[in-house]
Amino acid sequence: MEYTLKKSLGQHFLKDEQVCRNIVAALQEHDLSQLLEVGPGGGALTKHLLPLANVDFKAVELDEEKVIYLKHTYPVLKDRIIHASILDVPPPFSGSFTVVGNFPYNISSQILFRMLEWKDQVPVMVGMFQKEVADRVASGPGTKDYGILSVLVQAFYDVTYLFDVPPESFNPPPKVMSGVIKLVRRTESYNMKSERALFVLVKAAFGQRRKMLRNPLKGMFDKEVLAEEIFSKRAEQLSVADFAALTFRMK
Structure with a gap:
């Protein structure tokens, strides 16, 4: 069963197995019982997530063609895929859950603001972004990348830049570098008016x-x-x- 790439959805599918393994390793450094994958696409990362023991797994995917492909390729996903946009769905679990994804580049900032809306339920997120977005989220004061995203995300999460991902790790190769970052909710929150x-x-x-x-x-x-x-x-x-x-x- 084949699928097509949709430029309109910002799709670049990961094909580098080592990158997938590195993302899973970063997830496993933390307690993991409920896991949401955002934009599984062709399932490159999904196939590494499904074997994780004692994890309640769900995925949210907007593209109907990919939903059909994933259910066909991984029958275990039959009732675990939410066919919708991450920007429209309510939290898919009650209680805490971890978020992971090779995020569509065209809505990456919106996904980060979504995580801030869900921060009380999301203690950890590991995500791949266009490198310039990943740099912005991770950068500190006094740098050119430091801006709105840096401050608002870091107000609630400690951010670690994990590693670069080159264009050839994807199909089709994007024109830019990508980067994987990890967000871990801060144990002590900043005191603010609201x-x-x-x-x-x-x-x-x-x-x-x-x-x-x-x-x-x-x-x-x-x-x-x-x-x-x-x-x-x-x-x-x-x-x-x-x-x-x-x-x-x-x-």
């Missing part, structure tokens, strides 16, 4: 990342607060802790 306040603040701050913070943030703080030294910095110079602390001083 998650919404943090999201609003960070998005506004990086909206004009070349300017001193008092410009993009002038409507959010009182004048005397804006006169403080920290507002002479640019967004990329502030740590996650700095942003979290600032939420308490917003109007």
Whole structure:
């Protein structure tokens, strides 16, 4: 049984067995009882996940052709595939579950925001992204890659960049490098006024990342607060802790 590639869905299928084994090894460093694979596609990673002992496995796949192919190739998946977009489904398990995937590049940022919505249930995620997205999520203050995604993800997860994946590991080869990162939920959360306040603040701050913070943030703080030294910095110079602390001083 064959399947076709759909460019519109950002499909690049993994074919490198060693990359699959490395992803599974990263998952096994943590407790694993419920596991969701996002975008299994042709099942390259799925076939390495199914043998994991004592794991309740589900997969979410939008492309109907791939759903049919996977059920045909791996009959055990018959009732375990959710035919939908990860951006539309409710959490597929009650209680904690781990997320893994070779994520479609065209919705990778949205998938990360989905993980933030589910963070109370998702202690660990191992995912492959376009390298520039993986770098952004993992980077720290003072770097050019540090931005909205870095701060908002790192506010709730410790991020580790695991390894690069070259284009030839895929069919068809993408035009860019890929990278695998691991998110592990923080044991101590940052103290902040509210998650919404943090999201609003960070998005506004990086909206004009070349300017001193008092410009993009002038409507959010009182004048005397804006006169403080920290507002002479640019967004990329502030740590996650700095942003979290600032939420308490917003109007």
